[in-house]
Amino acid sequence: MLDPRIYDVKDEISWCPGCGNYNILPSLKQALAELELQPHQVVIVSGIGQAAKTPHYMNANGFNGLHGRAVPPAQGMKIANKNLKVIIHSGDGDSYGEGGNHLLHGIRRNVDITHIVHNNQIYGLTKGQASPTTALGQKTTMQFDGNTSDPISPLALAVSIGCGFVARAFSGDKEHLVEIMKEAINYKGYALIDVLQPCIAFNKVNTFKWYKDRVYKIDDTSYDNSDRVAAFQKALEWGDNGIPLGVLYRQEKSTYFDRVSYLEEGPALVDRIWQPKDAERFMEDFR
Amino acid sequence: MKYNVLIGGAAGLGIDTISILVEKILKRKGFFIYSNKDYMSRVRGGHNFIQVRFGTEPIYSHWPELDVIIALDKETVEFHAERLCAAGVIICDESLKIEYSRTVKAPLAQMAAEVKNPRALGSAAAGALLKIFGQNLELVKEVFIEKFERETAESNYHAFQLGYEYAPKYFEISAANKDSHILINGNAAIAMGALAGGVSFYASYPMTPATSIMTQLSMRQDDTGIVVEQVEDEISAINMALGASYAGVRAMTGTSGGGFALMVEALSLQGAMELPLVVVNSQRPGPSTGIATRTEQSDLDFVLTAGHGEFPRMVLAVRNPEDAFYQTARALNIADQYQVLVIILTDQYLADAAQTIEPFDYSRISIDRYFAEAKDIQGERYKRYMPTESGVSPRIIPGKIAGAVVLSDSHEHNEYGHISESAEIRTAMMNKRMKKLELLAQEIQEPEYFGVEKPDMLLLGWGSMQGPMREAVELLMQEGKPVGALVFGDLYPLPTKLLKKYAGTAKKLINIEQNFTGQLAKLIRQETGIFMNDSILNYNGRQLDSYTICSRLKKEVL
Ligand SMILES: Cc1ncc(C[n+]2csc(CCOP(=O)(O)OP(=O)(O)O)c2C)c(N)n1
Ligand SMILES: [Mg+2]
Numbered sequence: 001m002l003d004p005r006i007y008d009v010k011d012e013i014s015w016c017p018g019c020g021n022y023n024i025l026p027s028l029k030q031a032l033a034e035l036e037l038q039p040h041q042v043v044i045v046s047g048i049g050q051a052a053k054t055p056h057y058m059n060a061n062g063f064n065g066l067h068g069r070a071v072p073p074a075q076g077m078k079i080a081n082k083n084l085k086v087i088i089h090s091g092d093g094d095s096y097g098e099g100g101n102h103l104l105h106g107i108r109r110n111v112d113i114t115h116i117v118h119n120n121q122i123y124g125l126t127k128g129q130a131s132p133t134t135a136l137g138q139k140t141t142m143q144f145d146g147n148t149s150d151p152i153s154p155l156a157l158a159v160s161i162g163c164g165f166v167a168r169a170f171s172g173d174k175e176h177l178v179e180i181m182k183e184a185i186n187y188k189g190y191a192l193i194d195v196l197q198p199c200i201a202f203n204k205v206n207t208f209k210w211y212k213d214r215v216y217k218i219d220d221t222s223y224d225n226s227d228r229v230a231a232f233q234k235a236l237e238w239g240d241n242g243i244p245l246g247v248l249y250r251q252e253k254s255t256y257f258d259r260v261s262y263l264e265e266g267p268a269l270v271d272r273i274w275q276p277k278d279a280e281r282f283m284e285d286f287r
Numbered sequence: 288m289k290y291n292v293l294i295g296g297a298a299g300l301g302i303d304t305i306s307i308l309v310e311k312i313l314k315r316k317g318f319f320i321y322s323n324k325d326y327m328s329r330v331r332g333g334h335n336f337i338q339v340r341f342g343t344e345p346i347y348s349h350w351p352e353l354d355v356i357i358a359l360d361k362e363t364v365e366f367h368a369e370r371l372c373a374a375g376v377i378i379c380d381e382s383l384k385i386e387y388s389r390t391v392k393a394p395l396a397q398m399a400a401e402v403k404n405p406r407a408l409g410s411a412a413a414g415a416l417l418k419i420f421g422q423n424l425e426l427v428k429e430v431f432i433e434k435f436e437r438e439t440a441e442s443n444y445h446a447f448q449l450g451y452e453y454a455p456k457y458f459e460i461s462a463a464n465k466d467s468h469i470l471i472n473g474n475a476a477i478a479m480g481a482l483a484g485g486v487s488f489y490a491s492y493p494m495t496p497a498t499s500i501m502t503q504l505s506m507r508q509d510d511t512g513i514v515v516e517q518v519e520d521e522i523s524a525i526n527m528a529l530g531a532s533y534a535g536v537r538a539m540t541g542t543s544g545g546g547f548a549l550m551v552e553a554l555s556l557q558g559a560m561e562l563p564l565v566v567v568n569s570q571r572p573g574p575s576t577g578i579a580t581r582t583e584q585s586d587l588d589f590v591l592t593a594g595h596g597e598f599p600r601m602v603l604a605v606r607n608p609e610d611a612f613y614q615t616a617r618a619l620n621i622a623d624q625y626q627v628l629v630i631i632l633t634d635q636y637l638a639d640a641a642q643t644i645e646p647f648d649y650s651r652i653s654i655d656r657y658f659a660e661a662k663d664i665q666g667e668r669y670k671r672y673m674p675t676e677s678g679v680s681p682r683i684i685p686g687k688i689a690g691a692v693v694l695s696d697s698h699e700h701n702e703y704g705h706i707s708e709s710a711e712i713r714t715a716m717m718n719k720r721m722k723k724l725e726l727l728a729q730e731i732q733e734p735e736y737f738g739v740e741k742p743d744m745l746l747l748g749w750g751s752m753q754g755p756m757r758e759a760v761e762l763l764m765q766e767g768k769p770v771g772a773l774v775f776g777d778l779y780p781l782p783t784k785l786l787k788k789y790a791g792t793a794k795k796l797i798n799i800e801q802n803f804t805g806q807l808a809k810l811i812r813q814e815t816g817i818f819m820n821d822s823i824l825n826y827n828g829r830q831l832d833s834y835t836i837c838s839r840l841k842k843e844v845l
Contacts, residue, residue: 011705038689039690039692040685040686040687040688040689040690040691040692041686043534043685043686045530048697053706055694055696056694056696056705056706059692060692061685061686061692061693061694062692062693062694062695062696062704063530063533063695064694064695064696064697064698064706065526065529065530065556065560065697066526066552066553066556066697069522069523069526069553069556071523072490072518072522072523072524072526072527072530073526073527073529073530073533074530075527075530076488076490076526076527076528076529076530076531076532076533076534076538077530077531077533077534077685078534079488079514079516079527079531080487080488080530080531080532080533080534080535080536080538081534081535081536081684081685081686083686084534084685084686101519101520101523102519102522102523104519105518105519105523109516260514262509262512263514266512269487269488269512269513269514269531269536270487270534270535270536270684272487272512272513272536274485274487274511274512274654275654276483276484276485276616276649276650276652276653276654277649277650278511279479279482279483279511279649280483280647280649282479282482282507283469283646283647286469286470286471286475286646287466287469287470
């Protein structure tokens, strides 16, 4: 195992004191250190939001792109260099709202990346508007009379479109979070982890205590996480009756690299050897 | 000598097959070819046509007057017969009720029935056409063998022979030289330029008239080891391309106006991150969905400033298939050298226009990446945005140098790529980025000039107007008119040397553009203070031809 401090940077962190993100960041460093991944082998990709600032707080490669657009560049860089470990860290608004379409198609494409959503059920950075996971009726700094849309269940969504690795963790349980992160990073294919994270500033409903009182760990001995229908059912569990944590669904399936076989077999795309003259043969097609 | 053939019919009747056969056969016989397409956005029905112009000298645009019409339906004759020259001929199936004396009513359907392949009707028509032009059957059979599967090649060639035997000879044509050319359209040439230029990743979402760039690349992706990804939307296309560029491969995307509009936020991301990127906008008439399968040059204004905030970019328009090849490869080098966005403009006319040209000279292409190496990066922490004299910071790619990490950020950032709101850093970073405009200004190429040494009348155009304008100048010069034309490829930064030289002495400046507002004229005015005296503008979705340019100049300007 590496020393997790190799991922530390000195730059100031601008999250609110007490934010759940302060637990997610060291968990990530811990997971990477345990997996013995060097900073230059890892890219942290994000969109925009509080969660999306993660690349700035880590000594690793970073790509802090546009709001909602973390998934496309993450896939692009993994396709370009399969030797990189590409990990997305972004918010629930970023991942399920602005970037929802990319999530659907990223899962379908199944490039080998890990997508870690800091789900605080609110738009943090923009000061408290409803996100796609905010409860129906919840009052926010924008929805004064309560949120009028139903929340989505990200995990049920992911299971329903065949995501091969679907998990939930809680920022209040670091040890478990580290284990889930490690498993997700090692999983070959698109891995989604929804990390429940209190937003102390803007989500007065889903507090640390609210989560703490409801989350429970799935019993690995009795639960078969390769059963998709059972996983879907599990993913729908939410609220006062309990919120399951753990790997809800896991299925080995062919990845993008298996499907584009020369990528799997050959060198990384970035190491492709190519001269202009190599393309001259195509002139024959136009004779 | 030049001849012009129109092949017309409803979508689905097979005019494409006929034109491919006719073009290939005439090309193999050594003729110069220029063909262009006029399609409706539908899969069946409607009216489509392809014009194939051929001759014994180089041809660089289409032409309105027709020598032969191959009519697969009655509408084709109704729409186009008035363009038939006095010696013109119509070829059609005997069943069509056409009252025109010079019509070869051949039993095409019956011939197709005879060879037991109803789809071979077009081949029979192609056979009739070849005979009408007095050509022999040399080199013909090979084309069928290449184009069709084995059995259909036989039946199609057989139908071709029947059509050939049936038709009389109408035209006496001088022999052509031996064929040494390629026949390629604008989009295929862009794709070939991308392959030669080392593009490894092309992400795109289908949109006419850009789709065929992606098709040309994807059909060769196994063979070359590149990745062509059809993505969920254009937003994904450009963001994915930026991710790939970040990781160090040459990445490119292409679309038409609507898709380009979706990419705009990420153009600006390119500006902040300074990642090399080439984006093609193959224009079609707007606003909005506009006319999907027609042509226009109305996105110049849009692409010049598309993207919020200010950042350097280069905009160039390709002028013909040859130019499209070399400029695409050049764009990739410039994007890498200066870590900038290069936008390539083309349009439906050029995308689909096929021309016989010399095979591309691959020895003229180089792939220059300008990566920094471990020894070039100083200090213990890599500064992705290190200030430099030129404004271009040494660029490394992630994962290649142990101990060095690359942080790219969409926020304003310091030299490490770390978010910053400092006024000093902001100003320094803006200065650093915008400095690249000066470097780009040194890269730009002057427009092409055709015409007399000292023109009284100077025509100005850009991109795909090159062919029609070049021919128009030739026609006007034959009439003794003191005319010249400047056709811009590079548009931004705007090259001004030749412009100032010719504009200084010409009495009249006339911009000729496929848009309503005269976007080139506006750019020239903005950058140089030079005003046009008059303009020929066309925005009906069809490309101006040289004949129309000449007649409109005479009517509206001279
Ligand atoms: C195109 C675009 N639209 C809107 C914004 C403003 N914006 C920034 S972050 C954000 C929402 C952030 O919420 P979330 O993704 O849940 O992240 P959090 O701050 O809660 O971690 C919004 C709306 C933006 N930056 N870009
Ligand atoms: Mg949030």
